[in-house]
Structure formats: structure tokens, C-alpha cells
Amino acid sequence: MDTMMTTSIEARVIEIIAEQAVLDVSEVRPEMRLEELGIDSLGLVEAIFAIEESFDVTVPFNANEPEKNQFDMSTVASIVAAVEGLVAARK
Amino acid sequence: MRRVAITGAGTINALGHDVSTTTIAMREGRCGIGPLEIRDVERLQIRIGGQVRGWEPETHFNRQDIALFDRITQFTMFAARQAIAQSGLTFCDELSAQAGVVLGTAGGGVNTWDENYRAVYEEGKNRVHPFVVPKLMNSAAASHVSMEWNLRGPAFTVATACASSNHAMGLAFQMIRSGMARVMVTGGAEAMLCFGGIKAWEGLRVMSKDACRPFSANRNGMVQGEGAGIFVFEDWDHAVARGADILAEVAGFSMTSDAGDIVMPNQAGAERAISGALRDAGLAPEAVGYINAHGTGTAANDKTECAAVAHAFGAHADRLMISSTKAMHGHLIGGTGAVELLACLMALREGVIAPTIGYEEPDPECALDVVPNVARVAKVSAVLSNAFAFGGLNAVIALKRA
Numbered sequence: 422m423d424t425m426m427t428t429s430i431e432a433r434v435i436e437i438i439a440e441q442a443v444l445d446v447s448e449v450r451p452e453m454r455l456e457e458l459g460i461d462s463l464g465l466v467e468a469i470f471a472i473e474e475s476f477d478v479t480v481p482f483n484a485n486e487p488e489k490n491q492f493d494m495s496t497v498a499s500i501v502a503a504v505e506g507l508v509a510a511r512k
Numbered sequence: 513m514r515r516v517a518i519t520g521a522g523t524i525n526a527l528g529h530d531v532s533t534t535t536i537a538m539r540e541g542r543c544g545i546g547p548l549e550i551r552d553v554e555r556l557q558i559r560i561g562g563q564v565r566g567w568e569p570e571t572h573f574n575r576q577d578i579a580l581f582d583r584i585t586q587f588t589m590f591a592a593r594q595a596i597a598q599s600g601l602t603f604c605d606e607l608s609a610q611a612g613v614v615l616g617t618a619g620g621g622v623n624t625w626d627e628n629y630r631a632v633y634e635e636g637k638n639r640v641h642p643f644v645v646p647k648l649m650n651s652a653a654a655s656h657v658s659m660e661w662n663l664r665g666p667a668f669t670v671a672t673a674c675a676s677s678n679h680a681m682g683l684a685f686q687m688i689r690s691g692m693a694r695v696m697v698t699g700g701a702e703a704m705l706c707f708g709g710i711k712a713w714e715g716l717r718v719m720s721k722d723a724c725r726p727f728s729a730n731r732n733g734m735v736q737g738e739g740a741g742i743f744v745f746e747d748w749d750h751a752v753a754r755g756a757d758i759l760a761e762v763a764g765f766s767m768t769s770d771a772g773d774i775v776m777p778n779q780a781g782a783e784r785a786i787s788g789a790l791r792d793a794g795l796a797p798e799a800v801g802y803i804n805a806h807g808t809g810t811a812a813n814d815k816t817e818c819a820a821v822a823h824a825f826g827a828h829a830d831r832l833m834i835s836s837t838k839a840m841h842g843h844l845i846g847g848t849g850a851v852e853l854l855a856c857l858m859a860l861r862e863g864v865i866a867p868t869i870g871y872e873e874p875d876p877e878c879a880l881d882v883v884p885n886v887a888r889v890a891k892v893s894a895v896l897s898n899a900f901a902f903g904g905l906n907a908v909i910a911l912k913r914a
């Protein structure tokens with residue numbers, strides 16, 4: 422995957438997360454955890470839905486066992502990595 | 513205040529098409545959850561449910577009825593027929609005017625919505641059957657019950673998501689206790705196992721793809737069910753005077769609101785409902801031997817419910833039994849409390865406590881006696897049935913042995 426594509430995925434994921442957190446995109450940094458952004462489980466489920474709609478992917482996620490999900494959804498960077506993987510797999 | 517007796521019970525659900533089949537399945541810890549057989553199931557991520565099998569409406573209703581009865585009304589009428597037959601009541605003259613029906617459902621005629629949206633949106637049709645509205649309205653089943661059995665007193669339907677039927681039965685109880693009605697047909701039903709009904713739940717990401725395992729550390733969500741549970745609540749003296757077989761006494765009811773979150777449960781709200789039901793029934797906590805839990809099998813509900821029970825009962829929490837029968841019949845959403853009341857009647861009448869099946873790993877956050885996997889013989893004289901709905905609407909019923 423080229424850098425251009427990666428950058429745009431990251432930018433869009435941050436946009437989605439910032440919207441859930443009611444923050445400006447500039448306030449969302451890759452190392453941040455969702456809890457510190459004030460995103461609860463319902464917010465995460467909504468963010469995942471927005472990601473799926475934006476990138477035409479399916480993110481397997483069960484809110485009952487977030488720790489057991491195939492993808493790490495705990496930080497901004499880990500979500501970006503998961504989405505990059507899913508987008509690459511779709512091709 | 514007047515006392516309230518239960519003099520009839522009826523059901524249809526994934527475990528059986530009547531009360532005795534259902535309670536035998538509960539005794540045996542049988543699982544009624546399996547692969548869904550519905551249209552477009554291949555487009556769903558969640559493909560299991562507690563579906564009613566072998567349902568042939570044509571053998572129970574005529575063609576005109578079927579044209580007007582959504583699946584939820586069919587289930588309700590079928591279960592009501594059993595309950596009213598068991599009660600031995602006929603409603604004429606004065607009794608008819610003092611008898612009513614209050615039912616609970618979250619979704620009403622979901623299959624009718626689903627089929628007709630499909631027709632107009634997907635198939636591009638511009639015409640629907642004339643009875644779509646009377647078929648899908650949430651109160652349709654209550655109206656048909658009132659018409660079939662000539663119940664001319666209060667008749668309505670309540671919707672409080674997953675607590676609907678407990679709220680309905682609580683209101684029926686209060687109406688008889690206050691003297692407002694002499695007999696109330698009550699309970700609830702749900703028939704949401706269609707493409708749209710499951711797709712909606714799927715979106716929330718709280719559903720299990722494999723099984724409902726309440727209180728088990730490895731639980732991973734809820735599984736939907738469908739069906740109905742219908743009861744005849746009757747003024748105690750009226751029931752005694754006519755020599756009716758009293759199945760149990762409805763002793764107390766409490767409803768509270770968390771006023772907190774639209775999906776997350778709240779320990780304090782649940783606990784206030786539990787304590788309120790005990791107080792309303794005049795029961796000491798030590799008198800309660802069994803609780804039929806809301807026990808959805810989600811991470812959030814089960815730990816919150818256990819904390820609420822532990823706190824409400826104090827030391828007695830470790831001595832009582834609490835089980836969730838949802839692992840067997842699935843979560844009937846608005847109808848769930850009604851089908852679960854059957855486990856309460858079984859406990860009081862037969863001295864058998866329904867198990868929590870699918871239990872695999874103890875969870876320190878659910879450290880109560882959840883009657884894992886195998887039913888238990890135990891004499892209990894008072895029981896509670898919990899229902900804690902989305903939106904923080906809690907309703908708990910207390911029953912006593914007759």
C-alpha cells in the first residue's frame with residue numbers, strides 16, 4: 422500500500438474518532454486511548470459503524486468481549502492499523 | 513387491598529408450544545436456540561435464535577384471522593387460549609365488564625413491518641394489503657384477546673423494551689389489587705425473528721454468534737427468542753369462591769427508572785426495583801428462595817444484576833438461587849418476563865429450579881448460586897422475576913406459593 426493511501430486512511434479514521442469524541446481533529450493523537458478521548462463502548466460501536474461505511478469493510482467486533490476481538494481497538498493508532506489491514510485485505 | 517391469584521398460564525416459545533412442554537424442557541435444561549430459518553439469513557452476521565419451530569397458524573386460526581394476525585398476535589392468541597381454558601373462566605355479564613387485558617411487547621407486529629417495507633422498497637410495489645395497520649399496531653394482540661374472550665374492562669399494551677411484559681403484569685396486578693378489575697389477562701409476546709428485526713439488533717454489537725451463556729465468564733452476548741407467555745390474574749377471593757386452582761399469588765411489584773443511560777444498566781436502579789418489590793410484597797429478603805434473573809448473557813447486564821442482587825439481599829444473596837432461562841429460550845425482548853414467569857411458577861409449584869445452561873466458567877463478578885447447567889430440587893415459598901430494560905426501565909415481580 423502506498424504512503425498516500427495510508428495517510429488518507431489515518432486521516433479519515435481520526436476524523437471519525439474526533440467526531441465521536443466531539444473534538445477537533447488536531448486534538449486527536451495516534452497514541453491516545455479511547456477512554457482518554459471520552460469514547461465509551463457505545464461511542465466505539467458507532468465509530469466502528471462509521472469506519473465500515475467509509476471504507477466498505479466489516480470490522481468483526483463484539484462489545485461484550487472487546488479484549489477478545491481480532492482487532493485491537495484501544496488506541497487511535499491501533500484502530501488505524503486495523504483499518505489499514507482490512508482495507509488491504511479487501512483488495 | 514385485594515389479593516391477586518394466578519389461575520391460568522399459557523405459552524408458546526422455542527422450548528414448546530404449551531406450559532408443560534416448556535417446563536419439562538426447563539427441568540431438563542434443554543436448549544431451544546438453533547440456526548435461524550428465515551428469509552435472507554445469509555445476509556445476517558447473527559444466524560442463531562430461539563425460534564418457534566413447527567408453527568402452523570392454519571391449524572389454529574381461520575383464513576380471516578390469519579389475514580389480521582401478525583405472528584405476534586398468533587402467538588398471543590394461542591397462549592391466551594391455553595391460559596383462559598386453564599382458568600375455567602367465561603366472561604359474560606358483570607364479569608366481562610370487570611375483566612381486561614394488558615400485554616407487553618417491545619416491537620409489536622415486526623414481521624408485518626418487515627414484509628411490507630420489503631414489498632414497497634425492495635420489490636418496488638406501490639400497493640399494500642388493507643390490513644397492514646391493524647396488523648402491525650402494538651396493541652393489536654390486546655384488542656384481539658379482548659374481542660375473542662369478551663373482556664370489556666381496561667385493555668392496552670405497554671412498551672418498555674425488555675421489561676414490557678413485567679410492566680404489563682405489574683399493572684394487571686395493581687389493577688386487581690386496587691379493585692379496578694376482577695380478572696386481567698396479562699403477559700406479553702414478541703415476534704422479531706425476521707431479517708429486519710435481527711439486523712437492527714446486530715447493529716448494536718451485543719449479540720452472540722454461538723450461544724447465550726448468562727453469568728459465565730466467557731459469555732459473549734445475547735441471543736434473541738420469540739413467542740408469548742400469557743396468564744390469568746384474578747381477584748383472590750373470586751378465585752377461591754369458585755374453587756379455582758390457584759397457581760401462585762402475585763404478591764408485589766416495583767418499577768424504577770435509572771434516569772441514566774439509553775443502553776447501559778445501572779446497579780442502583782435495579783436494586784431499588786428489587787427492594788421495592790420485596791417491600792410491596794411485605795417479604796423479608798430471607799423469604800426469597802429463587803430469582804429468575806434478567807440474565808441476558810451480555811457482559812454489562814449480568815455483572816450489574818449480580819451486584820444489585822448482592823447488595824439488595826446482603827448475606828442472603830449467597831443462600832438464594834438465581835438463574836437465567838434465556839440460555840434455553842433466548843431473549844424474548846418485550847415478552848421475556850412472561851415466559852420467564854413460568855420458571856417462577858415451576859419453582860413454587862413443583863419445587864424445581866430451572867438451571868442456567870451454557871454455564872462454562874465462573875465469573876468473580878457474578879459470584880452467586882446461578883444453578884449452573886442442571887435443574888435443582890428445592891422448596892421455595894417466594895420468588896422474584898427481574899426485568900431490566902434498555903433505557904433504564906426496571907420492573908420486578910414477587911410471587912408467593914399459593
